[in-house]
Each structure stands twice: as structure tokens, then as C-alpha cells.
Amino acid sequence: MKAKAEPRRRRSPKGESRRQEILDAATKLFSHGGFHTASLADIADAVGLTQAGLLHYFPSKAELLLAVLRQREERVLVDETADAANKGIAYAEAFVETLRRNEKNPVMVQLFAILSHEAIFTDHPAHPWFRERYAAVVIKATDQLAATIDETKLPPGTTVESIARLMIAAADGLRLQWLLDPKALERPKVMNEFFALLAPYIKKPD
């Protein structure tokens, strides 16, 4: 009956909440030990399931990892869409706002830092996901920055795509500095300075 009354909902509310519990436990364990060290047995233990019980929700450890990454990415997207009224220069503010929001969830920041680096090897289950994710993020950022930057003002040989790559790289690299020594810097503040330094290249308002 219920399945017919709610045809789009493929999972029961109880199953859904169990699934989320597993994702939260996996996030915590992957964010510390990485994919290889965190075992399915540990994740199952953390939510009081057997390994067989856990595999009922996610068919493999690799699938569980990808579900964790996808969920994190969707949440960031929802937050960014909420900020989407901002256009032009406000893109920089929205970008910094995302960093500020992420800081409240350091486990997720760690997860991304650790896993993106583990995934540089082509045999890592998240390698294609991260490679494609970065390619997509670079395209999106290039597009957003192109609306703000006056290309005629850029130094010869400098492209908007490179600025997008530098922006993403700066955020990732500052993340490492912050994770190694949280008192050494405020990532959103330093990132704001990156955008401030771009001022000579910003389009004048019409």
C-alpha cells in the first residue's frame, strides 16, 4: 500500500534513516583512516550491523564511499543554489561563504582532503569521480569568473581558466595549511585576499 501511495519513494523512512546512519559512520571513518584503512567491519560495528546487514544497504565498500562523496557534493550544491541570486563579483563571496560553512564540519573537510589525494591513483575506486569532479568544477568556476573578469586587462598569456584553477588550488592548499595547524590561518580570510588581489582585472560596472 505504502509503496503505491508514494511511488517515488523507493526506500522506507526507517531504511532511509539507517542508510544515513551508515553514511555518517562511513564519513567519520573514511575521513580519518582513508578508504583503505577503514574496514567495512568497523563501519558495520559503528552502526550495530553485521557486514552482511550493511551490504544490504550498500553493495560494496567502494559504493559506500561514492555515496558519501555524492551526498557531500549534493549538499554543497543545495547551499550554493540557495546563494544563486548572487551573480558577478558576488561569486567570490559565495565561494568564500562555502568555505566558511565547511569549516563547521571539519570531518567533511578532512574527508575531502584525504580522499582526493588517495584517489590520485587510477586503481582507487574514487579516482574517476574525483577526476571528473575537478574537471566539472574548473568549467563551472571558469564560467562564473568569465562574467566578472575583463580579459583585456589580464597579463599576456593569462587565461580565465588558469585563474579558476588557481582559485580552486588555493582553496585546497589553504585547507592543508589549516588542517595541519588550525591556528595558523583563517582560510576564508586568506581566500578573500586572493579575490581582492584580482581587483585590477575586474570588469567595471556598466
Added chain:
Amino acid sequence: MKAKAEPRRRRSPKGESRRQEILDAATKLFSHGGFHTASLADIADAVGLTQAGLLHYFPSKAELLLAVLRQREERVLVDETADAANKGIAYAEAFVETLRRNEKNPVMVQLFAILSHEAIFTDHPAHPWFRERYAAVVIKATDQLAATIDETKLPPGTTVESIARLMIAAADGLRLQWLLDPKALERPKVMNEFFALLAPYIKKPD
């Protein structure tokens, strides 16, 4: 006899070359699996030693890791010192030159990428080394950039230290983009664009 004739040399040439073999094997294994996955047994195997034999050269896996990191850092320093005639704006060129040189040794680039991220946790044996290394690199870079940048031209609230942090962060973040997808970008080229974008803030020659 030999020990007296060469009082400064504490290790025999044969021991020294064995030690280097171990460091090279450890670099390779740590750069793939990280510190936790690579076992002393694997490293000993790779150089045809027993674990006990290997521990004769390095008292622990943690000490071996630190020796790998220190040696890499010393080599970079030797290369940079060779470039030391360069001052002022040439600092940027020397920085990019180091990245270009490192690309020829991708295993070492991977090692640093993987281990610096593993080491964000305070219980990692290389945590203090990386935290102190980054603090030192930021101080050095700030010092070098201060000789080049005209602080009076910087946007309000922007500091030379932040530019140093952004420079280091950009190099680290571009490294991740390059390791995930080597064809997507040339790290030295994009890093050069970072320096080109700083042109409005560079001191005029006297």
C-alpha cells in the same frame, strides 16, 4: 683504521649505499600506499633484507619516513641554493623552476601529496615535521616576497604573508589537479600566471 682516517664519516660507503637503497624503496612504497599501508616487511623485501636487517639502518618505520622526508627537503634546498644568485622577482622564477624539476620525479611529488595529507592528524609520526615545515616555508616565502612586493600598492587588509600562503597553497592545489589528471594542466605554466597576476603589486626597479 678507516674510522680514524675519516672521523666525520660515521657510515661505511657500503652502509651508505644500502641506506640509500632503503630510502629509495621506502619512498616508492610510501608514495603509493602512504605510511600506514606500506609495511616494513614490504620495504625490507624490496631491498632483499630481513626486517631485523632493515631496523639496523633505521630504528623504526617512523624514523625511516622522517629520513625520506628530510632527504627530499635537503635535495630541494640544494637545488634552490644553486639558484640563489636570483633575487627579487627572480624568486618567482626559482619557485617555478623547482616545480618543473619536481615533475621529473613524480614519485616524490606523490609522496609529498599523500603524506602531507595523512599527517594532518596529530597522532601521525610526520605531523610535527609537516606542521613545522609549512610554518618555516611560509616564513621564508613571506621574506622573499617582501623584497619584491610594494605593500603600499596592496588592497586594504591584504598582507604579504597571505600572498605567501596563497602561493604555497596554489602550488599544492595545482599538484592535486595535475596528479588526478596530468593532461589537464601544466603546473609550472599556471603557477607562472599566478606571479604574472601579481604584477600590479610589484616594486618598481630603483
